[in-house]
Amino acid sequence: MAKDFLKDLGDHYDVIVIGSGLAGLTGANVLAKAGYSVLLLEHHYQLGGMATWFKRRGGHIFDISLHGFPVGMIKSCRKYWTKEIADSIVQLKGIRFENPQFSIKTTFNRDDFTKQLIEQFGIAPETVEAFFDFARSMNFFDDQSMTTRELFEKFFPGRSDVVRFLMEPITYANGSTLEDPAITYGIVFSNFMSKGVFTFQGGTDKLVLQMRDELEKNGVDIRIRALVEKVELNPDRSVAAVWVNGKRVGCGAVLSNANIKSTIFNLVGEEHFSPEYAEEARAVRLNNSSCQVYIALKPGEGFDNVGDLLFHSEHSGFDINAMLSMNVSSRTFSFYYPETRPGSDRWLVVSSTNANYADWAKMSEDEYEREKAKLCESTLDCLEKYVPDVRQKLDWLEASTPRTFEHYTRHLSGASFGTKFEGLKVSQTLPQQVPGLFHAGSVGIIMSGWLGAVNYGVIVANELDKHLTATAARKRAVAV
Numbered sequence: 001m002a003k004d005f006l007k008d009l010g011d012h013y014d015v016i017v018i019g020s021g022l023a024g025l026t027g028a029n030v031l032a033k034a035g036y037s038v039l040l041l042e043h044h045y046q047l048g049g050m051a052t053w054f055k056r057r058g059g060h061i062f063d064i065s066l067h068g069f070p071v072g073m074i075k076s077c078r079k080y081w082t083k084e085i086a087d088s089i090v091q092l093k094g095i096r097f098e099n100p101q102f103s104i105k106t107t108f109n110r111d112d113f114t115k116q117l118i119e120q121f122g123i124a125p126e127t128v129e130a131f132f133d134f135a136r137s138m139n140f141f142d143d144q145s146m147t148t149r150e151l152f153e154k155f156f157p158g159r160s161d162v163v164r165f166l167m168e169p170i171t172y173a174n175g176s177t178l179e180d181p182a183i184t185y186g187i188v189f190s191n192f193m194s195k196g197v198f199t200f201q202g203g204t205d206k207l208v209l210q211m212r213d214e215l216e217k218n219g220v221d222i223r224i225r226a227l228v229e230k231v232e233l234n235p236d237r238s239v240a241a242v243w244v245n246g247k248r249v250g251c252g253a254v255l256s257n258a259n260i261k262s263t264i265f266n267l268v269g270e271e272h273f274s275p276e277y278a279e280e281a282r283a284v285r286l287n288n289s290s291c292q293v294y295i296a297l298k299p300g301e302g303f304d305n306v307g308d309l310l311f312h313s314e315h316s317g318f319d320i321n322a323m324l325s326m327n328v329s330s331r332t333f334s335f336y337y338p339e340t341r342p343g344s345d346r347w348l349v350v351s352s353t354n355a356n357y358a359d360w361a362k363m364s365e366d367e368y369e370r371e372k373a374k375l376c377e378s379t380l381d382c383l384e385k386y387v388p389d390v391r392q393k394l395d396w397l398e399a400s401t402p403r404t405f406e407h408y409t410r411h412l413s414g415a416s417f418g419t420k421f422e423g424l425k426v427s428q429t430l431p432q433q434v435p436g437l438f439h440a441g442s443v444g445i446i447m448s449g450w451l452g453a454v455n456y457g458v459i460v461a462n463e464l465d466k467h468l469t470a471t472a473a474r475k476r477a478v479a480v
């Protein structure tokens with residue numbers, strides 16, 4: 001008989017969290033620690049959302065999005081998760097750029113970038129300092145009309161090489177482009193520049209399993225293979241319940257970690273929102289998607305240290321369309337050494353490229369398989385430059401595409417980094433439309449990525465806490 005993933009489910013919870021991405025997991029933990037009964041529903045068989053991993057024959061473990069995040073993750077994990085989780089976060093020191101304009105190795109922090117900009121690119125020290133100070137001073141409440149292109153033009157006019165050095169890694173990190181508001185660049189770039197790039201030693205599997213243990217310790221009822229089909233509202237438009245795998249579960253509030261557009265249009269339904277809000281939500285642009293190639297070497301086979309993160313490009317300058325093209329000319333290689341998972345004897349490489357969903361969605365199955373094989377082969381050709389004889393050492397090779405990301409995370413169009421900037425306002429004002437319905441998850445560029453998602457989960461959990469406290473106070477007043 002098929003396993004019932006909802007066995008012994010309660011019929012009412014204070015909070016139901018839809019989705020177990022980093023924002024959903026963190027929101028659930030904060031609310032459970034505040035004393036609420038929390039149900040966490042995840043459609044996939046594994047927790048983590050984009051922060052996930054998979055295993056393949058021969059004991060290989062591939063991480064999907066463990067490439068690098070800013071130092072702020074240590075503080076957030078210590079405060080909202082555990083000291084044990086925070087203590088596993090370590091710095092990656094070998095960040096490389098290899099492209100027709102320059103070849104650079106950097107620790108990716110302000111000191112080293114200042115040195116590179118002055119010595120390699122010949123920029124005046126006062127300009128470099130002014131740029132860093134300006135970027136660091138940017139915050140959410142600033143003027144949002146300046147674009148990233150205008151920001152670079154202000155400090156480094158006509159310098160496509162400098163733009164590439166400053167922008168390429170951020171485009172890989174969150175899909176942002178030169179046309180996005182400069183604050184989205186300034187905030188994310190400055191987060192990285194404060195101390196460099198960090199990773200979780202032990203791999204995503206260790207992190208997410210530690211998070212699961214902590215959630216269980218705090219009393220969260222976790223259900224996997226639990227697809228939420230609908231959020232049911234009361235006649236006054238407040239949240240009443242969710243429907244999951246055909247079952248109704250009542251709740252005081254919902255925290256949706258599903259894509260903001262699917263939350264509004266698929267889980268609730270447009271008819272429950274004001275026409276103006278629905279229009280604004282419809283206009284929110286999704287961010288792009290990704291392709292990845294996963295490469296594992298035979299046990300014990302390795303390569304010399306070639307860095308941790310390598311931004312490789314054959315394209316003449318920074319060009320977002322070239323970065324998204326099926327005709328791949330730019331890739332980010334993440335090199336995983338045995339130290340990534342201490343005790344292991346595995347060297348692995350994950351190659352990531354930004355990608356357009358539409359390019360992959362329209363293919364027939366045959367064409368799709370052919371294009372994936374082509375992507376794998378061209379990736380190996382490129383990797384040979386850094387890992388000689390990689391084909392002889394190879395034990396596992398496979399690719400994922402925007403279709404893969406859509407399938408596993410249910411993000412519309414497989415969006416890797418949520419939505420463009422306008423998604424943030426729509427996410428934040430959701431509870432004004434449907435009392436008791438909150439959203440936390442990749443939106444607005446600044447709330448995406450590992451750190452953005454964790455922090456947004458905390459911010460929204462605090463808002464949800466205020467809502468439940470106020471609702472309880474109103475009920476008490478009525479009872480008296």
Ligand SMILES: Cc1cc2nc3c(=O)[nH]c(=O)nc-3n(C[C@H](O)[C@H](O)[C@H](O)COP(=O)(O)OP(=O)(O)OC[C@H]3O[C@@H](n4cnc5c(N)ncnc54)[C@H](O)[C@@H]3O)c2cc1C
Pocket residue numbers: 018019020021022023024041042043044047048049050051064065066067068069173226227228229257258259290292352405408409410411416417418440441442448449450451453
């Ligand atoms: C290829 C790639 C590389 C990346 N690299 C980095 C990196 O190096 N550094 C970095 O900081 N970030 C990186 N990111 C981005 C980062 O992983 C994400 O921004 C972050 O993990 C998103 O978290 P989230 O909370 O928004 O939720 P998501 O990860 O989007 O998870 C949402 C969850 O909700 C579930 N769900 C959706 N609908 C339903 C439903 N109806 N019922 C039940 N469950 C549902 C999904 O299954 C999923 O588990 C990368 C992303 C990708 C794709």
